[in-house]
Amino acid sequence: LVRYAHRMATGGLACTLVAMVASVLLITDYLLNVWASVILTTIAAGWFLTFWAAIPFLRHNGIDEDAEAEDEESAGTDVEGGHEISADGGHGAVGDGGREVSGAGPASARDR
16 A cells, blocks of 8 residues: 555656646746747756655665665674574574573573
């Protein structure tokens, strides 16, 4: 539902962009000569495309990469390799007798 709403909002913004640029062309063509109206319309189209499309697109991609790295770090996986990292930095704690202890709970007398 959210993706569909996002697509519809993006489509509406694109239609608004076309309407704004067309209105700039209509008004400037009435007030100025053809070349001045084309130049001003091109500047307006560039401004709208920059602030309504280019900057949000670039910002969105940067946020996605940062959020993905943050999600992987909080999930306990290595961002570059996708390997799981334990709470002690990837190494098991060494207990009595030189064997690794998982730290899942207290060791029973039978395990020793």
